[in-house]
Amino acid sequence: MSAITMRELTKVYPGGVRALDALDLEIADGEFFALLGPSGCGKTTLLRTIAGLEVASAGSVRIGGRDVTNLPPGKRDVAMVFQDYALFPHMTVRDNIAYPLRIKKVDRRSRGSKAADTADELGLSGLLERRPGQLSGGQQQRVALARAMACHPQVFLLDEPLSNLDARLRLEARTFLKRLQRELGVTTVFVTHDQAEALALADRIAVMEGGRIRQVGTPTEVFRRPANTFVAGFIGSTPMNLIDARVHGDELAVAGARLPLPDGAPGQVSDGERLVYGIRPEYLDYSPTAVPGALTGEVVVVENLGSVSLVSLDVPGDHAGASDEAGAGDDSGAGRTSVQVVVPEGGEPEPGDTGWAVPRPGRSLLYRDGNLVTAAAGVPAPRADATVRS
């Protein structure tokens, strides 16, 4: 068992930066877990604190039920793969892979054969006598992974494992890494600032901001039901549409339209209340003709994304967070905002057209003070079982 449990974990750097702020997190045995967030949110600090490369200022870290908070890195039974791979340039691939075994005083013959076996598993057999400078970026990454694997650690810690690879190689390496983790079944924590990478690879994701965790969930959960507007804006290749709205009886006035209240909202909101309406561009269907219960406006931009286009409609209303001077939250239509819709190929409109954006049932959300309005206990949440697009 190699679950990782963090309780009230805090890291304050000299100078007073609170990089981790009383953070609680549980990572299950065998899980492929992503730490995701913008630059400076504390994800590398969290990974390094699990590794023992940073000393926690307060709180605890347990690995496999053992309190490792005050143990040095070598005693934690973890292996870390660094962003730049940190291979020794003067050593061969074989010696690089065998290096941690040498530190552990494994005899020369066993080291050689274990290094060769691990290299074989990662498709590096033909490269054992080369030095890192004679390898491609993807091969160097595999050597770094092989070096981490050779010791059979309880936990792998990967710091931005794909960021040094070019776009095409990144996709290949992503698939390779996911398959490898599945086969090995070793608890793996990886840091990334790339939401698409986290969605594609992870069993679960912790989205971080300012040393705290804003949401933990499966890729489908964080994509479908972001717990707050920070996560809603961070996850997804296009951010969620977030528009000021007002409750009118059992309807919602938003962007000049009247829409049914989203699932879970009836009984949780009051008449006249101002809230934020959220819907992903992927969950709006474009119509060139009038449809009841749709947001409507002029097409201002059409961006070709390959098999789909991103269409921006100029609608009455205000983007959530717009200044009150511009009439924020007023459903009178005083302000203007942009609603983005993903349109499949063949159905793209032209700029200047009038279009309708129809919300898919069960896919719109409401936020109060930045937090998701959820159904009362006992009311089932919308299904979250379909494939996520990243």
Ligand code: ATP
């Ligand atoms: P990035 O994606 O840019 O690597 P991150 O989310 O990994 O960012 P961290 O590197 O963990 O963030 O940094 C978290 C905060 O701690 C930042 O404000 C950073 O400036 C600060 N910090 C990191 N290392 C140190 C250090 N050695 N001394 C002081 N402050 C530090």
